[in-house]
Amino acid sequence: MSVVGFDVGNESGVVAVVRQREIEVVLNDESKCETPAIVCFGEKQRVIGTAGAASSMMNPKNTVSQIKRFIGRKFSDPELQKDIKSLPFSVTEGPDGYPLIHAQYLGEDRTFTPTQILGMVLSDLKIITEKNLNSAVVDCCIGIPVYFTDLQRRAVIDAATIAGLHPLRLYHETTATALAYGIYKTDLPENEPMIVAFVDVGHASMQVCIAAFKKGQLKILAHSYDQCLGGRDFDEVLFHHFAAKFKEEYRIDVYQNARACLRLRAACEKLKKMLSANPEAPLNIECLMDEKDVRGFIKRDEFEQISIPILERVRKPLQKALADAGLSTQDIHSVEVVGSGSRVPAIIKILTEFFGKEPRRTMNASECVAKGSAIQCAILSPMFKVRDFQVNESFPFSIALSWKGYGAADNQQSTVVFPKGNCIPSMKALTYYRSGTFTVDVQYADACELQTPPKISSYTIGPFQSTKGEREKLKVKVQLNHHGIVSVESAVLLEEEEVEVPVVKEAAKEETKMETDDAHPSSTETDVNMQDAKTDGPGAENGVSESGDKTSQMETNKVSF
Structure with missing residues (x-):
């Protein structure tokens, strides 16, 4: 029986396995732990993962990404409509009211459901894992956002079935993070619980979890979230800023060119990462559009200023989580921050001011969900003996x-x-x-x-x-x-x-x-x-x-x- 944990994010996927009393993150063919969640359709073949990401610039209209935002959602969903506008591939409404993704594949116009695309991504991660383990992978645990509805959870199970996987459990990402944090702790109290706040700012969403730890026990006290607050929102702020600037200075409109949009968004993502470590950063792109080279420059203070509408939304999930748990900031022992979007210094500043203490980064921000899911799979597996650790999970909806x-x-x-x-x-x-x-x-x-x-x-x-x-x-x-x-x-x-x-x-x-x-x-x-x-x-x-x-x-x- 395989003991595998899958974390399929909006941008990339990570897989962790349990073997020889250790939890290991599976490396792909490029020796990286993160594999892009991208499917690129071509005239002769379909490429997924790293190969799909490499082909995206040359074939943007047939490259499908951010599929996690489509799963189990109606085409008329306002947030989905907003996402579609920023993506290069074509999406239409199907006869059942759900989105259909269009692509040119093997010389024909094809349509795919989001569930089918997610099944392709999971299948690619499964193949990578089987190469690493040198054995078949069937049973697993899959991390999902806490805000996923009943329909979205069923769609994930259907996608896993398409990939030949049997999920023993769909596990909330925040709970997986809390499990990965607490199961190795040897200093947990026996009487009074230790309260820890987990803040996960991912590529497209923010999730908050308040958990109580005792020796051999974890209890989830409250969940909260913002489905549309993540690292990509900061990328979009920079994208719109420089798109307007280049239109004024260079007389080019990147909105009219799908490839130019992709290149500028990729450059803005790199620029955001540079601003996380530096007070200022340049942006240079050769032949962005109409054979014109473009240059830009921005300071971190200016970046934070244009990001105020996003940053103002960070406090609301924090306040709601504490209110649902019936606690105050004084009751929180520590704050753990994970997720790719959490590296923005302005977010850390807000968390520090809100909780009155500096957030910690004791876990790998990209690997903790996959590792926690793998631990849960080991708990459910008769093949592994895991130390006694009780997890009391809670459901986020009424x-x-x-x-x-x-x-x-x-x-x-x-x-x-x-x-x-x-x-x-x-x-x-x-x-x-x-x-x-x-x-x-x-x-x-x-x-x-x-x-x-x-x-x-x-x-x-x-x-x-x-x-x-x-x-x-x-x-x-x-x-x-x-x-x-x-x-x-x-x-x-x-x-x-x-x-x-x-x-x-x-x-x-x-x-x-x-x-x-x-x-x-x-x-x-x-x-x-x-x-x-x-x-x-x-x-x-x-x-x-x-x-x-x-x-x-x-x-x-x-x-x-």
């Missing part, structure tokens, strides 16, 4: 169940089944009284915060026959699995029947003993008591179908985690 009322209360009713911060995995049971087939909707209770449609899925429960036209008692189990995906797992028709049992003293003692032996006190399954919710009971199976399209017989056995 999930509600909605249904149409019965009889006089013929209106839409709902209840929060998994509140924000609920542990993963978890299962809850609701009891309904119905005389015929009915539908329940799974939806986000805080959809406004997510900026996504509230509905996740619909389930039709039935058909079943009621006796004497009376309402029957049905128990519906709702599962939040280890991937963070919500589903109605089973529906059971409960029938009560009186049975006369002779009482024998000695037999009763034996029966009591057996019941005690068979009890499962550690089960996380709980009943949700509401207007039409009751308790467990014996039952018979009923059909449950998602979105009303397909019907499947669900399990009636009690599930314990």
Whole structure:
């Protein structure tokens, strides 16, 4: 069994493996730990990763990048529309409302879904890992952003299936970072928890996690995020600054040339990195457009001045994370900073002012998510023995169940089944009284915060026959699995029947003993008591179908985690 952790970022991918009691980051053919998450389509072949990045300048309109921003999102999504404007390849709306990526491949016009492109990227990382391990790679853990919706999580699993991978768990990137940080700590307290804030500023997003550490234990207290605040936003600020400057000085409009845009963006990214270590930096590009060489110059103070609208957004996720955890900055023991975008000095300055302490960089900013995912894979693997370290993960959204009322209360009713911060995995049971087939909707209770449609899925429960036209008692189990995906797992028709049992003293003692032996006190399954919710009971199976399209017989056995 392979023990592999994948971190597929917006810009590049990193893979870590566990072997010989160590966690190693896999190096690609260029002996680099980071492999570009790029797919370039050509007339004769398709190139991925480093080779794809090398071909991007010569073939920009057929080079697909930043695919992580497309996964599981509607074409009409405002943020996706904003991303599309800055990318050189063509994207249109498909018949299902989701984006389709267009490219010239093998001399034909082809369309690909974001899931297919992500599958290609994962397949390339898988091949690199198999070369390194000299064995097949199937089982793995994949790091995902904490803000990924149910649909995005399902799309990642589909992409992994396309690549021939079997994800044992989709792991939140911030939790993977916290696990990689805490599992090697030998000085963790036994009583009072040590609170650590993890701030991950990646290429396209910012994530914050507040975690409590004790000896052999990690508990996630709160998550927060800004889906559109990352290193690339600083690149875009520099890009627009110099595009306007060159239009004024050299009379060239880079917006009219896809290759010129790519070259200027690449130069601005290098310039941003230079400004992270120097108070000023030059920008020189030969033959940018119309055979004109261009030159520019900017100071760090000027760069920070034009970046104020971005920097002003850094504090909001920090404040929200502390508020959700019910803590103040004085409760934070230390602040750990990771992610490629965190190297901007202005961000470090804001973090220092907010928390009142200097952020630390004790972990490799690019490798920590992959390493944490690999550790989680080792914990799940029977092939490795990992030191006892309990991880209490929390779900970042509130999930509600909605249904149409019965009889006089013929209106839409709902209840929060998994509140924000609920542990993963978890299962809850609701009891309904119905005389015929009915539908329940799974939806986000805080959809406004997510900026996504509230509905996740619909389930039709039935058909079943009621006796004497009376309402029957049905128990519906709702599962939040280890991937963070919500589903109605089973529906059971409960029938009560009186049975006369002779009482024998000695037999009763034996029966009591057996019941005690068979009890499962550690089960996380709980009943949700509401207007039409009751308790467990014996039952018979009923059909449950998602979105009303397909019907499947669900399990009636009690599930314990």
